[in-house]
Amino acid sequence: MDGSSAWGAEDEAIIATNTEATECKRCAVELGYWKDDYIGYFAKRVDRKAPEINRGYYARVRAMEMFIHQFLEGVVLQRCGTKCQIINLGCGFDTLYWRLKDSTQAISNFIELDLPAVTSRKCHIIKRNKQLLQKICKEDGEVMTRAGELHADGYHLLGVDLRCAGAVRRALAAAGAADELPTLLLAECVLVYLRPAAADALLAALAGSFARCVLLVYEQCNLADRFGAVMRSALGARGVPAPVAAHSPAEQAARLRALGFDAARAWDMDAVWRALPEEDRARVERLEMLDERELLLQLNQHYALSVATRGALFADLDLNA
Numbered sequence: 507m508d509g510s511s512a513w514g515a516e517d518e519a520i521i522a523t524n525t526e527a528t529e530c531k532r533c534a535v536e537l538g539y540w541k542d543d544y545i546g547y548f549a550k551r552v553d554r555k556a557p558e559i560n561r562g563y564y565a566r567v568r569a570m571e572m573f574i575h576q577f578l579e580g581v582v583l584q585r586c587g588t589k590c591q592i593i594n595l596g597c598g599f600d601t602l603y604w605r606l607k608d609s610t611q612a613i614s615n616f617i618e619l620d621l622p623a624v625t626s627r628k629c630h631i632i633k634r635n636k637q638l639l640q641k642i643c644k645e646d647g648e649v650m651t652r653a654g655e656l657h658a659d660g661y662h663l664l665g666v667d668l669r670c671a672g673a674v675r676r677a678l679a680a681a682g683a684a685d686e687l688p689t690l691l692l693a694e695c696v697l698v699y700l701r702p703a704a705a706d707a708l709l710a711a712l713a714g715s716f717a718r719c720v721l722l723v724y725e726q727c728n729l730a731d732r733f734g735a736v737m738r739s740a741l742g743a744r745g746v747p748a749p750v751a752a753h754s755p756a757e758q759a760a761r762l763r764a765l766g767f768d769a770a771r772a773w774d775m776d777a778v779w780r781a782l783p784e785e786d787r788a789r790v791e792r793l794e795m796l797d798e799r800e801l802l803l804q805l806n807q808h809y810a811l812s813v814a815t816r817g818a819l820f821a822d823l824d825l826n827a
């Protein structure tokens with residue numbers, strides 16, 4: 507596929523998944539599940555979501571953060587002698603850049619990629635809000651925006667179709683991605699919207715490019731069973747192509763190793779939830795009543811977090827670290 511692939515209803519439905527994710531995150535933040543001073547810029551007023559949805563989003567954000575911090579601590583503690591870079595694939599309206607900017611100096615370059623329709627909206631929101639813009643650009647710094655892209659020293663937001671290997675390569679080069687830097691690759695609920703062959707090609711190319719990297723993938727799993735079939739048809743009803751990748755966590759880890767990562771592990775979100783510190787789970791349990799415990803369990807068993815690494819530096823990343 508080239509960079510000018512036809513735009514269709516399927517793409518519109520995929521883009522809408524970002525709106526939904528952002529609204530769900532905003533709702534959970536408003537209810538006190540976690541703190542995010544920036545999400546409000548990207549989703550205005552939102553309806554209250556069901557407790558099991560809020561809990562699911564909490565586990566997702568908390569699990570990603572847990573591994574992101576392990577990666578950053580690794581970079582700092584192991585004294586790589588260099589800072590690191592983060593590449594956020596299908597970033598949507600993720601606020602991670604701003605949240606990390608408040609807490610770490612270890613990142614030299616943060617690159618965000620999504621479809622142009624999403625990055626141009628994100629770009630517009632950033633430009634309109636001083637609180638977002640000033641974290642990207644110091645007073646004397648420069649921000650360059652054009653056609654839904656934003657470039658500043660240490661932050662790059664680019665519109666690109668992840669299904670086009672050549673376009674991704676060019677976008678990363680334009681954003682100053684450096685092959686030799688310790689690199690964190692994020693794919694939070696993204697790869698499942700690509701056809702498996704395109705997702706595999708993307709991951710193999712990334713594994714081949716970055717010799718010292720960690721990849722975090724959060725997405726649906728176990729979609730071959732009955733509950734998975736319900737999830738697939740719910741996605742289909744909204745016009746999103748039903749994910750073909752119905753891997754179990756173990757299959758997902760094996761897939762990542764086969765694509766060129768040295769090591770990979772994956773857990774369903776029930777395992778992740780149980781591995782969270784007791785006090786975190788107790789705090790969240792108190793936020794709102796949860797009647798649908800069985801539904802939450804089933805949801806958690808159909809989402810997984812995978813961690814794949816290249817290079818020895820990050821080989822010890824773990825759920826219980």
Ligand SMILES: C[S@@+](CC[C@H](N)C(=O)[O-])C[C@H]1O[C@@H](n2cnc3c(N)ncnc32)[C@H](O)[C@@H]1O
Pocket residue numbers: 520521523524527528595596597598599600619620621624666667668669693694695696699700
């Ligand atoms: C469910 S949202 C997740 C957004 C963000 N990662 C998060 O977790 O909040 C999926 C994102 O993947 C993006 N996406 C899906 N297919 C894509 C593609 N082929 N190229 C670039 N981005 C894509 C969508 O536009 C959307 O922003």
